[in-house]
Amino acid sequence: MPARRVRGDVPWSSALFQTVLACSLIGVMGVPLISPILPSLRSVFGISDAQIGLVITAYTLPGVFLTPFIGLISDRLGRRAVVLPLLTLFGLAGGGIALGPPFRGVLALRFVQGIGGSGLMVLAITLIGDFYAGERRNTVMGINGSAIGIGAAAYPLLGGVLAAVRWNVPFAFFGLSLVVGAIALFTLEEPAVDDPPAIGPYVSRVISVVLVPRALGLWAAAFLTFFLFYGCILTVLSLLLSDVYGLSSGQIGLLFGAVSIANASIASQYGRVSRYFEAEELIALGFVGFGISLLGVWAASTPVLIGVMLLCFGLGFGLVMPSLDTTVVGLVSGQLRASMMGVLTSMLWLGQTVGPIAFTGFAGVAFDEPVTGYRFLLLFWGVATLVSGGLAFLALDRRS
Structure with a gap:
C-alpha cells in the first residue's frame, strides 16, 4: 500500500x-x-537502591540487543507478524508480576516483558513511515510523540494511585496490552514495501547506513536522551524525592507528570516547529532544555520548583524524539526502515538500561x-548537556 497523501491533517478516524x-x-x-513505586519496593523486597535499578534494567536490557533483529524480521516477514506476538508477550509477562513472585521472579518476568516491549515503539514509528509521507508524516509523527507524552504523564499518576491499593496492582495494568493485541488483529494493515534483498546484501546495506557519520550522531543523541531520562530523572530523582522530601508514590508520580505534559505539548506542535528549524537543530535545542532542567532541579529547594524545572526537560524531550524519528525514517527506503528504527530504538534501550x-x-x-x-550527578550532567547542546546548535546554525 502506498504512503498516505502528503497533506498535513491528522487522520483521527483511521483505525490504522x-x-x-x-x-x-x-x-x-x-x-x-511503575517509576513512582520504586522507593516502596525497597521495603517490599528488602533490597538496596542499586537493586531497585535492576527492576528497570531487567526490562530494558532485551531491547538493547533485540530491536535491530526485530526490525530485520519485520522488514522480511511483515509488520503484523511481529507486532501481535510482542503485544501478547508484554501483557502476559507484565501482568504475571501482579501475582507477587519473589524478587528474582520479578526480574525474570520483567526481562520477558522487555522482550515484548522492545519492538512496539520501533514498529509504530516504522508504520508511520510506511503509510504517511511529506508534511502529513511530520504531523502524524508529532501527534504520536504527543500521545506518548500524554500517556507517560498519565502512567506515573495512575501507577501511584494503583500502588495505594497494593504494590503489585500497577503490574496488573500491563494486561491492557492483550486487549490492544486483540484489536490490532483486526485493524492493523500490512504495508506494501519492496521485497528486501537476500540476507547478506541486506545486512551489508544496513551496516553501511548505520556507520554514516550523520547516523552515528543520531545514535549518540538517542542514547544520551534516555540515559539521562531513565537514570537521572525516573530513578535518581525518584529516590531523592522520597528520601529528602518524604514524598509518596502518588506525589512523585504527579511531579513526573510535568515532564510528559510538556513533552506532549511541544510534540503536538512538531509539524509547525519543524518548518523553522532543521531536525538536528531541534535535537541540539532539546539538549539545552535538558541542561537547564537538570541544573534547575539541582538548585531547587522545594518539590514545587523541581516540578517547574521538569517542564524544561519535557520540552527538550518533545523536540528531540520526533526529530530523531523523522530523521531516521527519512534516511532509508521502506526496505530498510524497520531495521534502522530498530537500531535507533536499541540505542534508546541501551540508555534506559545503563x-x-x-x-x-x-x-x-x-x-x-x-x-x-545524586546531587553531584545532577550538577555535572546539567552543565554537560547545556554546554554541548548550545555549542552544537551554534555550529549547525552557522553551517546552514
Whole structure:
C-alpha cells in the first residue's frame, strides 16, 4: 500500500492510525507506570537502591540487543507478524508480576516483558513511515510523540494511585496490552514495501547506513536522551524525592507528570516547529532544555520548583524524539526502515538500561551518602548537556 497523501491533517478516524497510537502507548508503559513505586519496593523486597535499578534494567536490557533483529524480521516477514506476538508477550509477562513472585521472579518476568516491549515503539514509528509521507508524516509523527507524552504523564499518576491499593496492582495494568493485541488483529494493515534483498546484501546495506557519520550522531543523541531520562530523572530523582522530601508514590508520580505534559505539548506542535528549524537543530535545542532542567532541579529547594524545572526537560524531550524519528525514517527506503528504527530504538534501550544502574552505582560507590552523589550527578550532567547542546546548535546554525 502506498504512503498516505502528503497533506498535513491528522487522520483521527483511521483505525490504522488509532492502532499505531495504541502500540506506542503500550510501548512506553513499561517504566513510567511503575517509576513512582520504586522507593516502596525497597521495603517490599528488602533490597538496596542499586537493586531497585535492576527492576528497570531487567526490562530494558532485551531491547538493547533485540530491536535491530526485530526490525530485520519485520522488514522480511511483515509488520503484523511481529507486532501481535510482542503485544501478547508484554501483557502476559507484565501482568504475571501482579501475582507477587519473589524478587528474582520479578526480574525474570520483567526481562520477558522487555522482550515484548522492545519492538512496539520501533514498529509504530516504522508504520508511520510506511503509510504517511511529506508534511502529513511530520504531523502524524508529532501527534504520536504527543500521545506518548500524554500517556507517560498519565502512567506515573495512575501507577501511584494503583500502588495505594497494593504494590503489585500497577503490574496488573500491563494486561491492557492483550486487549490492544486483540484489536490490532483486526485493524492493523500490512504495508506494501519492496521485497528486501537476500540476507547478506541486506545486512551489508544496513551496516553501511548505520556507520554514516550523520547516523552515528543520531545514535549518540538517542542514547544520551534516555540515559539521562531513565537514570537521572525516573530513578535518581525518584529516590531523592522520597528520601529528602518524604514524598509518596502518588506525589512523585504527579511531579513526573510535568515532564510528559510538556513533552506532549511541544510534540503536538512538531509539524509547525519543524518548518523553522532543521531536525538536528531541534535535537541540539532539546539538549539545552535538558541542561537547564537538570541544573534547575539541582538548585531547587522545594518539590514545587523541581516540578517547574521538569517542564524544561519535557520540552527538550518533545523536540528531540520526533526529530530523531523523522530523521531516521527519512534516511532509508521502506526496505530498510524497520531495521534502522530498530537500531535507533536499541540505542534508546541501551540508555534506559545503563542509566539507572550507572547513576545509582556511581553515587553508592563514589560517595559516603548516595544523596550527595545524586546531587553531584545532577550538577555535572546539567552543565554537560547545556554546554554541548548550545555549542552544537551554534555550529549547525552557522553551517546552514
